[in-house]
Amino acid sequence: MPQLNPAPWLMILIFSWFVFLTLIPPKVLAHTYPNEPSPRDTKTFETKPWNWPWY
Known part of the structure; x- marks a missing residue:
């Protein structure tokens, strides 16, 4: 089984992580x-203060 x-x-895994991390x-x-900003x-x-007219 080749996989x-x-x-x-x-x-490939090591090289791809090297690219991602560097x-x-x-x-x-x-x-x-x-x-x-x-x-x-x-x-x-x-x-x-806000004067309420109905209070």
């Missing part, structure tokens, strides 16, 4: 968003 022979498949993570970590103003607004 039980680990000689070709083991090297090439792809730096590309993903270097990704930047096109619109970086800007810090919002720290100004707080003064709240006023």
